[in-house]
Amino acid sequence: MMDPARSRQLQELEEVELCVRIWTQSRNELYVSMPFLDVAVSSLTFEADWSRAGLAADGRQVLYGPDFLFSLYERGRVLVNRALLHMLLHCLFCHMYTRGGRDKAYWDLACDIAAEWLIDGLLKPCLRVPPSARRRELYLRIRRDLEQRGGAKKQGQVTSATGTPSARETALTAQRIYKILKKMDLDERRMSQLAAEFRVDGHDLWEQGDPQASLPRQNMWQDNREKVQTAMEAMGGEDPGGGEPLLDTLRVENRERYDYRRFLRKFSVLREEVQVDPDSFDYAYYAYGLSLYGNMPLMEPLESREISRIEEFAIVIDTSMSCSGELILRFLEETYDVLSESESYFRRICIHIIQCDDQVRADTVIRDREELRGYMEEFQIQGYGGTDFRPAFAYVTGLKKSGKAPRLRGLIYFTDGKGIYPVQAPPYDAAFVFVESLFSDEGVPPWAMKVVLEEEQIMEYKGRAEQ
Structure with missing residues (x-):
């Protein structure tokens, strides 16, 4: 008679093999219907979790309860295909990595709605399930909200330098859906109904x-x-x-994201710094010297190395009436966040923080991150006049020519873009940083760099700091 434990192990092994066949079949159906998912759908592995009564993905693997998968498959292969694509979309759009300081319940719901909306829009037999009345009603409400927002932007003549108009105005990203859901101020009963309608996998x-x-x-x-x-x-x-809605959403998500650390490196300089360079000698000779002579290696590492880091640049803040003080403060906090990492800057730095509306109102020189933190704690906006970018450029150019800022590599201008631009390029790199929902880039000169960040994205700083 076979040992019961052994019998159970064999049974579980057979069940796992059957589950693997189900997942393989589902993956093949998705690939045949949508060949563009080739690499993405092959990036997930599958692992049975007998304690789980559902599905979950962490970006590396799909954990599934075999009994749940069997019941799902019995209800129809289409449901397995939809579940796999649902989790794949979570991974593709990095939903598990981008919550920040958002409310978890609303964020989970927004991510599920974003995934299911895309799946419902794909006219593929292997995915087709007619959407319920509740889904259709919510999709329509979200659509109307986005169209109204797009209409308001057109009336304000706000244009974008990135993405197509259709993607900018109508793509249902999780971030946009989250914002709409928060504005709807759902009660607990409505939240539970929507969560049950759109939940496919666990987000634990x-x-x-x-x-x-x-x-x-x-x-x-x-x-x-x-x-x-x-x-x-x-x-x-x-x-x-x-597939047009999916492509539009991909275009929106694949826009150049606001990576402030990488962006600031455009203003870095290459300079020799006193620091042991572990790559400046051959380890084989070094070890051979130690083994041969005891404590006398044949080579010593260099005590300095050339490295590219931030040393001196200027940040100009548009302090006209059109720029929010809270957004300005969050922008400075992002700068502090970058400078808090030692690999981003030299030991001695010089940052000019200039407040300017239609004239230069203040210039504060920051030499380390502690000074920047103190500046932010006592920050007060000076200005509230019109917007003219020329005085700030003239002032910074004067600093460089007079020798007061000899190593200055660039200027970053945080603004809504509605002002008078200088015609001639300055003798240093210049970039304008805009908030997506507020900016106009029609007059930006061709010699200037542009970075567009989402208001919600920069306001997330507080949530990331608390985490």
Whole structure:
């Protein structure tokens, strides 16, 4: 007679093998219907979790309860396909990595709605389930809200330098849906109804693990997302299966994100710094010297090395009536966040923080991150006049020519863009940083760099700091 424990192990092994066949079949159906998902759909592995009564994905693998998967498959292969694509979309759009300080219940619901809306819009037989009346009603309400917002932007003559108009105005990203849901101020009963309607997988794995350890996976999915967009665009009009909303959302998500650390490196300088360089000698000779002579290596590492870091630049803040004081403060906090990392700057730095509306109102020189923190704690806006960018450029150019800022590499202007621009390029790099919902870039000269950030994104700083 077979040992009961052994019998149970064999039974579980058979069930796992059957589950793998189900997942493989589902993955193949998605690939055949949507070849552009090739790399993305192959990036997830599957692992049985007997304690789980559902599905969950953490960006690396799908954890599933075998009994739940069997019941889902019995109800229809289409439901398995939809569940796999639902989790894949969470990964592609990095929903598990981008909550920040948002309310978890609303964020989870927004992510599920974003994924299901895209799936419902794909006219593929392997995914087709007629949407319920509750879904159709919510989709219509969200659509109307986005169209009204798009109409308001047109009336304000606000244009964008990135993305197509359709993607900018109508793509349903999780961030946009979250904002709409918060404005709806749902009661507990309505939240429960919508959560039950759109929930496909659990999000408990999203909050686990070290955020730093998840960065490689996040980068992998960002790369996968760009590959999916490239593949869809290469297909052109060959795919009649309703993939336009997905492509629009990909274009929005793949816009150049506001990576302030990488952006600030445009203003870095290459300079020699006193620091042991572990790459300046051959380890083989070094170890050989130690083994041969005891304590006398044949080579010593260099005590200095050339490194590219931030040393001196200017931040100009538009203090006219059109710029929010809270947004300005969050922008400065982002700067502090970058400078808090030692690899971003030299030991001695010089940052000019200039307040300017139609004239230069103040110039505060910051030499370390502690001074910047003190400046932010006592920050007060000076100005509230019109907007003219020329005085700030003339002032900074004068600092450089007079020798007061000899190593200055660039100027960053935080503004809504509604002002008078200088005609001639300055003798240093210049960039205008805009808030997406407020800016106008019609008059930006061709010699200036542009960075567009979302208001919600920069306001997330407080949430990230609290975490």
